[in-house]
Amino acid sequence: MEEEHSAGAVVFHRGEKGIEYLVLHYEAGHWDFAKGHLNDSEDEMGAMLREVHEETGLEVRVVPGFRRSIDYVYRDRHDCGKLKHKTVGLFLAESSIKEVKLSDEHVGYAWLAYDAAQVRLTHDNAKSVLKDAHNYLNSFFQSKLK
Numbered sequence: 001m002e003e004e005h006s007a008g009a010v011v012f013h014r015g016e017k018g019i020e021y022l023v024l025h026y027e028a029g030h031w032d033f034a035k036g037h038l039n040d041s042e043d044e045m046g047a048m049l050r051e052v053h054e055e056t057g058l059e060v061r062v063v064p065g066f067r068r069s070i071d072y073v074y075r076d077r078h079d080c081g082k083l084k085h086k087t088v089g090l091f092l093a094e095s096s097i098k099e100v101k102l103s104d105e106h107v108g109y110a111w112l113a114y115d116a117a118q119v120r121l122t123h124d125n126a127k128s129v130l131k132d133a134h135n136y137l138n139s140f141f142q143s144k145l146k
Contacts, residue, residue, distance in 0.1 A: 001073070004086040007044040008035020009052050009093040010133040011060055013111060019137060021117040021130065022100070024055065025108035028077070030122035033129075035088055044089040052093065056109070057101030060093035066136050067091055070125040092133050 010033055011022040023031045036051035038044065045062070052060055071087040100109050112120055114134050121127050 002082065002084045004037065004084050006035050006037050006086060006088045007048040007051065007091070008033045008088055009048050009060065009062075009091045010130060011052060011056070011058065011093050011095055012133075012137065013095050013098050015098070018113065019134075020098075020111040020113055021133075022056065022058075022095070023110055023112060023117055023120050024102075024106045025110075027105060027107055031110075031120050032122060032126050033090060035090070045091070048089070048091050048093070055103045055105060057099070058095045058097065060095050063092040063094060063137070063140060065140075066133065068129045068132055070129060072123075072125065090129050092136060 013020050013022070022034070024034055025031050034052045034055045036047065036055070038047040039050075042050070044067075049060070049062075052058055068090045069087060070090065071085065073083055073085050075081050076084050098111055102109060110120060114130070117130055118127055121130060
């Protein structure tokens, strides 16, 4: 089985409504985070920053100390339905703005509070990463207040 490696981010915004998370609606129908393949010379961080910008138009600031990895097997509809094993490194990143410019890979997006984002995300592994990110942010901002 072919191996793939991608990187992405749980992107959030702090505003009047508190913390909201960005979820993207992919052409295939699922809701997930911004993510994509590493180019030949890229590390995960560089790929994540590039993919977030390409898919959303956003420039983000990485929250230090958070990285989660998910993996799954999928059937690549662009490669004759070949089964592939994908590993994705996910970071936590803040956007100072909410104005998204979607790439043509997506058909929609939403900025959602934690509970609503948990409902909207399609896959359990993404929901688990969001839970970890949300808990990390709560701890991170609490420690900054002390």
